[in-house]
Amino acid sequence: MASTDPKITFTIKCTMNARWARQFLGMLKTIQSLGSMGSSREVAIYADGDGDFRPKCEWDEKAMGELGIEPARSIPAPHGKHFFDAG
DSSP: OOOOSOOOOOOOEEEOOHHHHHHHHHHHHHHHHHHHHTOOOOOOOOOOTTTTOOOEEEOOHHHHHHTTOOOOOOEEOGGGOEEOOOO
16 A cells, blocks of 8 residues: 655764674665565664664754654564564
8 A cells, every 4th residue: 555645855874883884784775675675574683782783873853853753662572672663
């Protein structure tokens, strides 16, 4: 089913250790590819907070707030997993 929501363009700035950039970008490419194919799958990245995966992400919170967009909260999932779905 096609969405009637308007499309928006926004920029996210991420700072992280170089060794994680490939995995992070790979996750984004996979999300994009699945969307292009119309395929639904879970996509995950291991957020190793005890290790060196400590990304810092920034975006224009004021502009997003003016559009009524705030970061979603995760849907409760077992084993400490976080799951996000726009439904």
